[in-house]
Amino acid sequence: MTRRAPGMVVGAFFLALSAATEGGGQRRVETAVFAGGCFWCVEADFDKVTGVLSTTSGYTGGSLANPTYQQVSSGGTGHVEAVRVEFDPSVVTYDTLLDHYWKSVDPFNGRGQFCDTGEPYRPVIFVSTADQRTRAEASRQAVQARFKERIAVDVAAAGPFYAAEAYHQDYYKKNPIRYQYYRTSCGRDARLKQLWGKP
Numbered sequence: 001m002t003r004r005a006p007g008m009v010v011g012a013f014f015l016a017l018s019a020a021t022e023g024g025g026q027r028r029v030e031t032a033v034f035a036g037g038c039f040w041c042v043e044a045d046f047d048k049v050t051g052v053l054s055t056t057s058g059y060t061g062g063s064l065a066n067p068t069y070q071q072v073s074s075g076g077t078g079h080v081e082a083v084r085v086e087f088d089p090s091v092v093t094y095d096t097l098l099d100h101y102w103k104s105v106d107p108f109n110g111r112g113q114f115c116d117t118g119e120p121y122r123p124v125i126f127v128s129t130a131d132q133r134t135r136a137e138a139s140r141q142a143v144q145a146r147f148k149e150r151i152a153v154d155v156a157a158a159g160p161f162y163a164a165e166a167y168h169q170d171y172y173k174k175n176p177i178r179y180q181y182y183r184t185s186c187g188r189d190a191r192l193k194q195l196w197g198k199p
Helices: 039-047 069-074 094-102 130-144 176-185 188-196
Strands: 017-022 025-035 052-060 080-087 124-127 154-157 161-163
Touching: 025 039, 025 052, 025 094, 039 052, 039 080, 039 094, 039 176, 080 094, 080 124, 080 161, 094 130, 124 130, 130 154, 176 188
Parallel strands: 124 154
Antiparallel strands: 017 025, 025 080, 025 124, 052 080, 052 161
């Protein structure tokens, strides 16, 4: 998958929509940004979705420019680990991505996700257009209707997105054994099965 250089900023104005030329024609490429705990896992989950063209792990939501993993993981920058998802809307809709997102997070834990706690692991849906906000908030309401416990996932305006260091990109492919051990020991899939049933 195509990756951007670490530290590259993508402004909110670009996050909504871009055009890519393929085969001499124009193909729409839309962008969504999701935070759901460890970005290794979020990236791996969205890479499985048909219609997703690329995913990039990174940092967003904070005030510090070009943050490093050490700065974000230490807390205090306001950033969360997030994934930028570029997708073909003629193949997969934003609503479908939202549905996939909900089934990959614990929507009741606003202080982190699974074994990861603290500010950098908060679950957030970052929106860059009014339409994305409307759809994200509607999806949150639909999920809330299924449960009595309060949904703790925020819907927030997208801001600068900083690609994480190269070793974080496609971590699940580069280090499959370590990744699977982390994912299992963190209890991610066990909790998701408890919440949403069998995938």
